Amino acid sequence: MEYWNAPYFITPSLHHSVPDPMPPLLQVENLHTSFHTRHGIVRAVHDVSFSLEKGETLGIVGESGSGKSVTCYSLLRLIPEPPGRIEKGKALFDGVDLLSCSKNQLRSIRGKRVSMIFQDPMTSLNPFLKIEDQLIEPLLIHENLSRDEAVKRGVKALQDVGVPGAEERIKAYPHEFSGGMRQRVMIAMALITKPDLLIADEPTTALDVTVQAQILELIKKMQKEIGMAVILISHDLGVVSGFCDRVNVMYAGRVVESANIADLFARTQHPYTRALQKSIPALQPKGAELYTIPGMPPDVSKPIRGCPFVPRCEFAQPKCENPVELLEVEPNHGSACLRVQQKELDLTSEDLR
Amino acid sequence: MPESFLELQNVKTHFPVEKGIFIRKQVATVKAVDGVSLILRKGEIVGLVGESGCGKSTLGRTILQLIPPTEGAVVLEGRNLSGLSKDELRNARADFQMIFQDPYATLNPRMTVYDTLAEAISSHKKISSAEMPNRVSALMTKVGLSPRFIKKYPHEFSGGQRQRIAIARALAVEPKLIIADEPVSALDVSIQAQIINLLGKLSREMDLTLIFISHDLSVVKHISDRIAVMYLGRIVELGPATQVFERPLHPYTKALVSAVPVPDPEREARRKRMILQGDPPSPTKIPGGCPFHPRCPFVDPPRCTTIVPVFEALDNPEQQATCLRIKEIH
Numbered sequence: 001m002e003y004w005n006a007p008y009f010i011t012p013s014l015h016h017s018v019p020d021p022m023p024p025l026l027q028v029e030n031l032h033t034s035f036h037t038r039h040g041i042v043r044a045v046h047d048v049s050f051s052l053e054k055g056e057t058l059g060i061v062g063e064s065g066s067g068k069s070v071t072c073y074s075l076l077r078l079i080p081e082p083p084g085r086i087e088k089g090k091a092l093f094d095g096v097d098l099l100s101c102s103k104n105q106l107r108s109i110r111g112k113r114v115s116m117i118f119q120d121p122m123t124s125l126n127p128f129l130k131i132e133d134q135l136i137e138p139l140l141i142h143e144n145l146s147r148d149e150a151v152k153r154g155v156k157a158l159q160d161v162g163v164p165g166a167e168e169r170i171k172a173y174p175h176e177f178s179g180g181m182r183q184r185v186m187i188a189m190a191l192i193t194k195p196d197l198l199i200a201d202e203p204t205t206a207l208d209v210t211v212q213a214q215i216l217e218l219i220k221k222m223q224k225e226i227g228m229a230v231i232l233i234s235h236d237l238g239v240v241s242g243f244c245d246r247v248n249v250m251y252a253g254r255v256v257e258s259a260n261i262a263d264l265f266a267r268t269q270h271p272y273t274r275a276l277q278k279s280i281p282a283l284q285p286k287g288a289e290l291y292t293i294p295g296m297p298p299d300v301s302k303p304i305r306g307c308p309f310v311p312r313c314e315f316a317q318p319k320c321e322n323p324v325e326l327l328e329v330e331p332n333h334g335s336a337c338l339r340v341q342q343k344e345l346d347l348t349s350e351d352l353r
Numbered sequence: 354m355p356e357s358f359l360e361l362q363n364v365k366t367h368f369p370v371e372k373g374i375f376i377r378k379q380v381a382t383v384k385a386v387d388g389v390s391l392i393l394r395k396g397e398i399v400g401l402v403g404e405s406g407c408g409k410s411t412l413g414r415t416i417l418q419l420i421p422p423t424e425g426a427v428v429l430e431g432r433n434l435s436g437l438s439k440d441e442l443r444n445a446r447a448d449f450q451m452i453f454q455d456p457y458a459t460l461n462p463r464m465t466v467y468d469t470l471a472e473a474i475s476s477h478k479k480i481s482s483a484e485m486p487n488r489v490s491a492l493m494t495k496v497g498l499s500p501r502f503i504k505k506y507p508h509e510f511s512g513g514q515r516q517r518i519a520i521a522r523a524l525a526v527e528p529k530l531i532i533a534d535e536p537v538s539a540l541d542v543s544i545q546a547q548i549i550n551l552l553g554k555l556s557r558e559m560d561l562t563l564i565f566i567s568h569d570l571s572v573v574k575h576i577s578d579r580i581a582v583m584y585l586g587r588i589v590e591l592g593p594a595t596q597v598f599e600r601p602l603h604p605y606t607k608a609l610v611s612a613v614p615v616p617d618p619e620r621e622a623r624r625k626r627m628i629l630q631g632d633p634p635s636p637t638k639i640p641g642g643c644p645f646h647p648r649c650p651f652v653d654p655p656r657c658t659t660i661v662p663v664f665e666a667l668d669n670p671e672q673q674a675t676c677l678r679i680k681e682i683h
Contacts, residue, residue: 279545280571281572
């Protein structure tokens with residue numbers, strides 16, 4: 001074991017010459033993840049960087065195939081390898097690089113300090129095991145509790161997430177719960193070790209709107225109690241706008257815009273984000289023709305040189321074929337549009353809206 | 354009352370729940386649709402919304418006689434569909450068609466676009482084989498697909514394009530009524546917009562009557578003329594789309610509307626939320642009285658728990674809801 005150079009031996013203050021007053025909880029730098037398939041290399045995540053403060057809520061939005069889930073799966077090394085491969089990048093979680101640390105160290109973080117909930121509560125619970133066994137597993141592994149103590153904590157956790165009759169229900173099997181209740185169980189399981197970071201991958205997509213509202217409210221409440229940071233992956237701009245502090249908009253494996261939630265809507269700085277907003281019925285007058293983005297998302301198994309949105313962008317120019325990265329165009333507001341960066345294009349002006 | 358195009362008269366669709374391996378006993382009844390009466394005018398778009406399990410899809414299928422109703426009648430242009438024989442029903446089906454949610458599952462992967470559409474056209478009309486390619490091309494153009502894709506297979510298309518093929522197939526027999534069951538739920542936002550625009554355009558151009566089933570209220574509000582809100586197999590509110598959305602009468606509609614996330618952080622922050630407790634009850638055990646009373650924040654026992662409410666309007670007779678306290682809570 002290489003414990004002598006394990007990152008936790010180096011305290012952050014030794015790392016930086018000028019002590020950073022508040023190092024971010026999670027700092028992702030230049031993450032590249034690809035899948036090596038028979039049909040070529042699928043570059044699912046391409047040069048993604050972002051950071052997350054303690055207690056902050058970050059939303060990641062994008063259409064299917066934009067790389068939002070793969071980004072988060074990469075952070076916890078949940079990508080099936082092969083065919084997946086994390087090509088480069090760093091993900092510093094409290095000073096530990098999740099992408100290069102040892103398996104043992106990762107195991108002590110995953111499920112303890114970083115938890116995850118998935119989209120489909122039907123398939124992420126084991127149908128053969130009672131809720132009890134699945135719920136207390138993190139406590140038995142990470143906190144060395146006795147079974148009795150762990151069950152007590154389990155009942156408490158179920159009560160916290162609003163499962164009625166928790167003491168009896170903990171003995172039930174997953175199929176005896178409704179979809180919303182199962183998602184509550186998943187949340188209880190993810191939060192039972194009081195993590196610092198919760199990654200929620202489309203936690204409400206499989207649920208009805210009324211239940212969705214309950215679950216989002218619940219995650220918010222638990223976030224306040226525990227003080228954890230949350231990464232919410234969603235395809236729904238509506239869900240994100242009511243829930244997150246910051247949002248990363250992803251397209252073709254890249255972050256194309258990153259901003260505070262209010263700025264993302266009020267001062268949009270990327271043509272893709274703007275096109276998305278124009279195509280949502282909720283933001284348009286009733287019955288009006290909705291804006292449609294022409295064409296289809298690019299095939300990420302082919303190399304993309306410049307901006308990936310060029311073929312579908314109404315503002316594209318020949319120079320947009322040149323490589324572009326996410327740069328700050330306003331304080332705390334990043335955009336990966338060359339024309340916005342060069343101040344040629346002002347998407348916030350009235351005549352474009 | 355304006356002339357009715359489609360009339361549902363107290364339609365009920367119940368499914369028996371049976372137990373036992375050799376001797377099957379009926380132990381319960383799932384009341385998926387439990388007494389729906391509704392009149393549709395020609396050419397209007399009615400949105401049908403509700404949570405999963407509220408019976409909106411079953412109602413759609415019952416209207417098309419894919420599931421025969423247990424009770425009640427479905428009357429299309431004066432003809433009772435539930436009373437038709439198998440052959441008569443087959444002929445009548447040229448008038449009403451369905452579009453399903455999953456464009457990946459509803460197209461035969463071994464049939465080209467041409468095969469799929471030609472089969473649909475020829476099933477209700479005799480067309481010469483020389484004329485057929487023209488018909489198919491015209492149909493493809495109508496839904497915004499280039500006729501040069503005519504020899505392609507479904508897997509060569511994206512989700513949005515597949516949904517267009519499914520729409521073309523439904524239009525092949527020149528129907529008067531189309532029931533679209535969650536036609537955009539499986540699609541990404543940018544593709545959703547294309548299909549919504551297309552359905553709206555087709556309905557206007559062809560004077561189609563469209564029943565649009567969806568759980569996404571903002572989509573339904575955008576496309577529909579009227580909205581019917583279903584809860585536990587019954588329609589609890591019916592009215593013009595904008596009004597139902599902006600001033601819902603039934604407490605359930607209020608909760609539903611307030612649960613829809615608004616993609617606008619400013620409005621979202623100002624909004625007051627009404628979050629329902631619990632899940633919808635099982636349709637095998639529909640609560641007595643008003644079926645919504647166990648979850649209703651305005652419940653007033655014993656009235657609400659014993660009396661079954663009927664449709665009542667507040668000021669606009671077009672907008673009605675089944676709530677006893679409709680006048681008190683507004």
